[in-house]
Amino acid sequence: MNDDVPSPIDLRRLPDAVEWEQSAMSKRPWRTEFFARFAAQIAAAPRPIHRVLEIGSGPGFLARHLLEALNGITYVLLDFSPAMHELARRRLNGLEDRISFVERDFKQEDWCEALGRFDCVVTNQAVHELRHKRHAARLHSQVRSLLEREAIYLVCDHFVGDGGMTNPELYMSVEEQRQALLAAGFVWVDEILIKGGLVLHRAS
DSSP states (O other): OOOOOOOSSOTTSHHHHHHHHHHHHHHOTTHHHHHHHHHHHHHTOSSOOOEEEEESOTTSHHHHHHHHHOTTOEEEEEESOHHHHHHHHHHTTTOGGGEEEEEOOTTSTTTTTTOOOEEEEEEESOGGGGSSGGGHHHHHHHHHTTEEEEEEEEEEEEOBSTTSBSOTTTSOOHHHHHHHHHHTTOSOEEEEEEETTEEEEEEO
């Protein structure tokens, strides 16, 4: 029986994508603090990071911040929505030589095929778009297969519990997020920042 939680919007539609883009930063202005922590973790990584993949890249908010903060990286934006890619292309105007776009749905089994290897994978407010938390460990395991040796995985998402979300099927607690990463085979999982219903973990 499929108990996945339906999405209230269709982000493949341009009007829905634009509505999300226009509200995301005003609804959670502290997202910029998370962006800064992503950049700091990449800058301090144990090995130089050159190739970055973002899963669920949306309209390119995080991509823009990281590309401007880290001159040495190239960036692959993976999203299932052509509308989101359209918005991201506008936001990343002038950075075309450092970016590429992949239109795939990370809920599908084969989403990670033929992408190559990465020094870092990032994702921001996207894991819950699996539409049920039981899928998270599989996603993290697929990400792990894409990582170079000593690479890092930076995962930010909503959590369920005090100060967070209320749907325990869709969202994980902070500890459940940690356990999902460990179940996927990551050895080290550190909590980097928790604020405003979001938590950022680093896994390696």
